[in-house]
Amino acid sequence: MFDLDKWQEIFxxxxxxxxxxxxxxxxxxxxxxxxxxxxxxxxxxxxxTESQFRSSATNAIWIWNGQTSKAYKGSxxxxxxxxxxxxxxxxxTHIDGIDKISGRYNLWSGNIISYKKxxxxxxxxxxxxxxxxxxxxxxxxxxFLNEHDQRxxxxxxxxxxxxxxxxxxxxxxSVGKYVNINGVPFKVVGVFDxxxxxxDNMQVVYVALxxxxxxxxxxxxxxxxxxTVGDATAEEAIEIENEMKAxxxxxxxxxxxxxxxxxxxxxxxxxxxxxxxxxxxxxFVWVIGIGTIIAGxxxxxxxxxxxxxxxxxxxxxxxxxxATPRSIVSLVLQEAILITAFAGYxxxxxxxxxxxxxxxxxxxxxxxxxxxxxxxxIGATALLVIAGALAGFIPAQRAASIKPIEALRxx
Amino acid sequence: MLRILKFKCLTNNNVxxxxxxxxxxxxxxxxxxxxxxxxxxxxxxxxxxxxMGSSGSGKSTLLNIxxxxxxxxxxxxxxxxxxxxxxxETKAALLRNKFLGFxxxxxxxxxxxxxxxxxxLPLYYQGVSRRKRNKIAMEYLDRVxxxxxxxxxxxxxxxxxxxRLAIARSLIGNPxxxxxDEPTGxxxxxxxxxxxxLFQEINQSGITLIIVTHENDIAHKTxxxxxxxxxxxxxxxxxxxxxxxxxxxxxx
Numbered sequence: 001m002f003d004l005d006k007w008q009e010i011f012x013x014x015x016x017x018x019x020x021x022x023x024x025x026x027x028x029x030x031x032x033x034x035x036x037x038x039x040x041x042x043x044x045x046x047x048x049t050e051s052q053f054r055s056s057a058t059n060a061i062w063i064w065n066g067q068t069s070k071a072y073k074g075s076x077x078x079x080x081x082x083x084x085x086x087x088x089x090x091x092x093t094h095i096d097g098i099d100k101i102s103g104r105y106n107l108w109s110g111n112i113i114s115y116k117k118x119x120x121x122x123x124x125x126x127x128x129x130x131x132x133x134x135x136x137x138x139x140x141x142x143x144f145l146n147e148h149d150q151r152x153x154x155x156x157x158x159x160x161x162x163x164x165x166x167x168x169x170x171x172x173x174s175v176g177k178y179v180n181i182n183g184v185p186f187k188v189v190g191v192f193d194x195x196x197x198x199x200d201n202m203q204v205v206y207v208a209l210x211x212x213x214x215x216x217x218x219x220x221x222x223x224x225x226x227x228t229v230g231d232a233t234a235e236e237a238i239e240i241e242n243e244m245k246a247x248x249x250x251x252x253x254x255x256x257x258x259x260x261x262x263x264x265x266x267x268x269x270x271x272x273x274x275x276x277x278x279x280x281x282x283x284f285v286w287v288i289g290i291g292t293i294i295a296g297x298x299x300x301x302x303x304x305x306x307x308x309x310x311x312x313x314x315x316x317x318x319x320x321x322x323a324t325p326r327s328i329v330s331l332v333l334q335e336a337i338l339i340t341a342f343a344g345y346x347x348x349x350x351x352x353x354x355x356x357x358x359x360x361x362x363x364x365x366x367x368x369x370x371x372x373x374x375x376x377x378i379g380a381t382a383l384l385v386i387a388g389a390l391a392g393f394i395p396a397q398r399a400a401s402i403k404p405i406e407a408l409r410x411x
Numbered sequence: 412m413l414r415i416l417k418f419k420c421l422t423n424n425n426v427x428x429x430x431x432x433x434x435x436x437x438x439x440x441x442x443x444x445x446x447x448x449x450x451x452x453x454x455x456x457x458x459x460x461x462x463m464g465s466s467g468s469g470k471s472t473l474l475n476i477x478x479x480x481x482x483x484x485x486x487x488x489x490x491x492x493x494x495x496x497x498x499x500e501t502k503a504a505l506l507r508n509k510f511l512g513f514x515x516x517x518x519x520x521x522x523x524x525x526x527x528x529x530x531x532l533p534l535y536y537q538g539v540s541r542r543k544r545n546k547i548a549m550e551y552l553d554r555v556x557x558x559x560x561x562x563x564x565x566x567x568x569x570x571x572x573x574x575r576l577a578i579a580r581s582l583i584g585n586p587x588x589x590x591x592d593e594p595t596g597x598x599x600x601x602x603x604x605x606x607x608x609l610f611q612e613i614n615q616s617g618i619t620l621i622i623v624t625h626e627n628d629i630a631h632k633t634x635x636x637x638x639x640x641x642x643x644x645x646x647x648x649x650x651x652x653x654x655x656x657x658x659x660x661x662x663x
Contacts, residue, residue: 005541016523317519320480322508322536322584324501401500404507405480408519 010335020310024303024336025343028384031296032344035289035380036351036372042285044362044370046278051368058271059099059232060134061241061264063248064224069260073253081252081261084220085213088128091225094247097240099230102131103222105212113159113205115167115179122163122203124181126212132158134226135194135201140164142175142190149189149208155215157186158206164191181205184215229268237268289380296384301391304336308395315399316407325400332396333389340388344381352377427491427588427619428454428477434485435472446472447483448642454621456491456587459614461630462623464639470623471592473639477621478511478590479503491587508536512581512618516593518573520565526552526576527561533584551579555609571602578609588619595629607632 014021068079088103105126113122125131132144140161149156157179159167168174178185186207194201212218227244229237241264246256254261308315315328323331355370362368399407435447446469454460464470475481476488479495488495490510498506512533513519520529527548534544552558555575557568565573574594581589591610595603607629614620622633630636638645 005535008541009535012528013523313519314521317521318532318536319500319504320478320507320513320519321533321580322504324504324536326501327536403481403500405475408480408515 006331006334010331010338013331013335014339020307021339024300024307024339024388025346027299027303028296028340028343028388029347029350031292031299031384032347032377032381033351033354035292035296036348036377037354038288038292039285039372039376040351040355040370041367042281042288043372044359044367045285046281047369048367049274049278049281058267059230059237060226060228060267061237061244062224062226062267063244064263064265066260066262068254068258070255070258072255072258075253079254081254083222083225083248083262085209085222086220087248087251088222088225090247090251091227091244095227095240095244097229097232097236098227100130100133100228102128102134102226103209104131104224104226105209105216105218105221106223107212107216109203111182113163113167113179113181115174115177118167118169120163120166122205123200124212124216125204125206126209126216126218127206128209130228131226132192132206134228137192137194137206140191140193142188144190144192145206145208150210153210153214154208155184155186155211156189156208157181158190158192159188160202160204161191161193162202163205181207182216186211232268234269234272237266241266289376293380293383297387297391300340300384300388304388304392305395307336308332308392308399312399312407312410315396316404316410319400319404319407325397328400329393329396332392332399336388336392337385340385341381344384348377348381425455426453426489427456427458428452428621429489430477430486431488432486433473433476433483433488435469435476435481435483446642447476449486450642450644452637452644452647454619456619457614457617458635459611459620459633460622460635460637461633462621462637462639463625463627463630464645465625468639469642470639474590474592474621474623477588478513479507480513504536508533508584510587512584512586512589514574514577514581514589514591514594516596518565518570518577518597520573520576520580522565525562525564526557526568529565529576530580530583533580537584548579548583551583552576554582555579569602570598571605574598574602574606575609578606578613582613582618586618588621589613591620591622593623593625595624595626603629 063083065083066081068075068077068081071077083103085103088101092098092101103126107124109123110121111124112119114120127145128150129145129147137144142158145156145158148154159174159179164174167179168177174188174191177188179188180186192206209222213220229240232240245262245264248262249256249258252261311332315323318328352372352374355372359369359371362370430450430452433447433450434445436443436445450473462470462473472481476483477490479490479498482498490506521532524532527545530551531544531548534547539547549558549561552561555578557572557575557579560568560572565576568576574597594610595606598606603626610620610622611632620633622629624630635647635649637647
């Protein structure tokens with residue numbers, strides 16, 4: 001039911017009471033504005049922290065070669081433990097719960113890779129195909145390394161965007177070309193990008209593990225093995241890690257309690273710890289947000305009660321002239337709702353606008369892309385509007401139902 | 412908004428207000444203040460009546476009860492033949508809007524509305540459209556000589572102008588009765604007399620007027636003077652002589 005005349009009356013009242021309207025509106029707009037800024041900052045913090053994890057799988061367990069630190073069954077400590085292709089095969093078939101698995105054979109920096117007159121020193125990683133998923137590489141062009149590359153030890157190489165830019169000048173197409181790696185020609189099959197932007201993950205080319213071992217004299221050695229555990233919980237991941245430790249200890253005959261024979265790093269555990277941190281951050285943001293809302297509700301309620309008190313005499317006059325209680329209540333309420341909704345909207349727009357403005361300018365490791373859940377923002381605005389309406393309703397109802405002479409006596 | 416209210420009609424259509432044994436007391440904490448102690452009164456349509464009495468005699472309370480701004484505790488009140496009983500605020504609001512106009516000592520104008528809007532307000536509650544009610548309001552402003560001040564706010568007007576504005580507002584709803592509570596209480600004698608002239612003019616047009624005042628010269632510009640004393644009608648003079656027996660007789 002749209003009563004134009006009533007709205008005219010309301011607009012008329014608002015227009016003639018600018019200060020009151022401004023104060024009510026300001027407190028609502030400010031509450032919403034602060035809520036959005038805080039929520040946005042919280043999200044920014046969370047996203048920043050999360051992005052630290054985005055560059056590799058968050059469900060991975062890494063194993064590196066080590067050196068025993070304890071004597072065990074007749075072996076002295078200080079013995080090198082070297083994992084081989086057989087360990088890769090063994091883990092892949094003997095451990096339950098493993099989703100993806102890859103060996104890694106590293107040739108650290110200092111390998112000269114050249115194309116025509118351009119050359120550079122990069123590290124080389126021999127990998128199984130699963131590794132590309134574990135490291136969360138993104139393909140810029142061409143293709144990833146595949147099973148055939150591994151099976152036939154093809155001399156194929158996946159180069160980073162950085163390497164591509166360094167070797168292939170003037171926009172020359174790299175895919176399909178041959179580069180020399182330590183004097184051996186490898187065919188470029190693809191170009192990748194690694195999200196974390198860390199240099200040591202970009203100054204890298206990937207080749208099939210078998211090719212790396214064959215070409216660069218690695219024999220059957222691997223430097224490390226990485227597995228992912230699907231969506232296992234932290235507890236399950238630790239269980240899998242322990243099982244791997246025990247079985248590897250048995251295979252390589254070292255003390256299962258020896259922490260240095262093979263190094264394990266369980267990112268699930270790490271990630272779970274961070275997830276708890278995220279949860280705390282997010283809880284913190286909510287606590288502050290709810291606090292802000294409560295402050296807003298109290299503020300709006302207060303103002304509405306004062307506004308109605310302020311209008312008691314006016315209400316008395318209107319009643320003497322024939323206003324029904326209902327018309328009084330709806331006049332006060334509609335005005336309250338109009339002001340709070342409009343002011344809430346202003347606060348919403350300003351808050352979101354400010355976040356958008358700073359979002360593009362701020363990109364630090366632990367704070368990026370602040371944004372606000374628009375449902376939450378609108379919900380909060382609605383809550384304030386309802387609170388304002390309720391806070392206005394109770395005194396308005398009271399003022400409307402008392403005898404007019406009492407309202408008129410109010411000074 | 413406007414509904415035709417159906418009430419039991421009395422036989423005597425000429426009686427606008429009829430009060431039978433009206434009592435009213437106020438609770439203040441544990442004390443009960445008995446303000447009206449049995450008022451019997453009849454006011455005919457078209458009469459112009461002054462209600463006098465010292466402060467605390469209950470004259471304002473009586474006016475408020477007649478004006479449905481307050482409710483009586485005991486007794487029967489007939490307004491234009493309609494028994495006022497167990498009335499809720501909504502019904503009372505409709506009756507006030509349709510039957511009654513008010514003029515107060517402190518004017519009771521809405522400070523943020525200009526003269527036209529103040530005068531037009533009763534018509535808003537009758538559901539008259541904005542343009543139409545503002546036009547009618549202009550006519551009433553003209554009638555009380557305030558047309559040049561139409562878009563002035565109340566605080567830009569003198570006391571006499573404010574009261575004329577309030578009178579215009581009381582007239583616009585086409586009431587049968589206008590109730591004025593000390594309408595000249597805040598005015599000097601010249602403007603008081605102007606306001607009383609205006610009231611007499613209004614009365615000429617057939618509207619019943621009840622004016623509460625404590626000023627003798629104001630009261631003597633009416634046709635009938637009712638004096639209250641301690642919650643009862645002490646004397647009731649019409650055309651300068653005692654009209655009916657007093658409540659005091661009833662009390663004995």
